[in-house]
Amino acid sequence: MLIVAGWSLNNARPRVWDKNYPKYYLPNLQAIMVSYADFHQKPARRHKAMEQGLHEALGVPKDVKIFLDNGAFHFISRDGEVPRKDYEEFIRNAEPDWYPIPQDYIPIPKMSVEEQRKCFKLTMQVNRKYDYDGYTPVIHVGQFLEKYSSAIKKHEKISLKKQIALGGIVPNLLRASKALPHEKVIKDLQHVRKEFSDKEVHVFGIGGTATLHIAALLKIDSVDSSGWRARAARGIVQLLGRGDRSVADLGKWKGRKPSPLEWEELAECQCPACQANGLDGLKADKIEGFCNRATHNLWILLEEARLIKHHLNAGTYVGWYEQHLENSTYKRLIQQVVQISMLDFKEP
DSSP states (O other): OEEEEEOOTTSOOOOTTOTTSTTTOOTTOOEEEEEHHHHHHOHHHHHHHHHHOHHHHHTOOTTSEEEEEOOHHHHHTTTOOOOHHHHHHHHHHHOOSBOBOSOOOOOOTTSOHHHHHHHHHHHHHHHHHTOSTTOBOEEESSTTHHHHHHHHHHSTTGGGOSEEEEEOOHHHHTTOTTOOOHHHHHHHHHHHHHHTTTSEEEETTOOSTTHHHHHHHTTOSEEEEOHHHHHHHTTEEEOTTSOEEEOSOOSSOOOOOOOHHHHHHHHTOOSHHHHHHHHHHHHOOHHHHHHHHHHHHHHHHHHHHHHHHHHHHHTOHHHHHHHHSOSSHHHHHHHHHHHHHOOOOSOO
16 A cells, blocks of 8 residues: 655655655655645746656655645635646646546535535536546545446546545544544445455545554555644654654644653654654754654654555454554444455455
């Protein structure tokens, strides 16, 4: 399963793909995701990316894939839409390795049925319009997921696409107003994996240490997350198999502090930032502390994914995860996925 690290033009650090910054360099990183909305707001950066190509413009090596998010949520939240001609031009010239249709209409849980139906219809209109080239069709979890599946499979060209993207999960996992039960989200993921067994499935926004397990068990091909950066900005770090821990007092952000044993674990962390700067680096404020915590958090995600893959391949996953994962809502869901799916714990 590919971990796609969300990245922002608004704060270009840490450059976790760059060997010239060894205390932040993560050699196991294989992909990052950038948002078209960032480029739209920065015309000079947009022009540079189209002139040089995304990899050269961002200084990202060719062996690290660049996924492009269409920025639909950003534009819609500001009463606008993604400028499609500009997006098409950017795709042609900047050449991202993966990109979705230019606009999808994300159903928010508190929307009425009719509002969600409208999101479905509008998103499918765009899917049909961009049935050519490498545009990845987008569908959403919720009560219209089966209609999405039927519409995609019936379409002569879209049905032949090699990949599909699933969105709308984040507000439900974060318990937004009228959010779907977590069990329903799991069923939707299972549905998509079954219905599109011939496609590479990308899921937007579920790259957490616990949700990685669910995605891996359901054989999702790739997931993205910007949480490693958001947590770092709030003074929060992640631990393998556990939730968030607050290590830096940044004022308004509060959270659970590490236990004495967890502080010991952090002191022994093998990520490059911790090896270079130790606990003081994690506790630091300003940009230095952010970079250290962000690097640590992304290293944890990559390491968690590595451990999951190892135990799935070795056939030892069931016994391992029960000891490895801290009791949580997601652990209960993982138990359900294991029991219901009756998976052969081997990578395909």
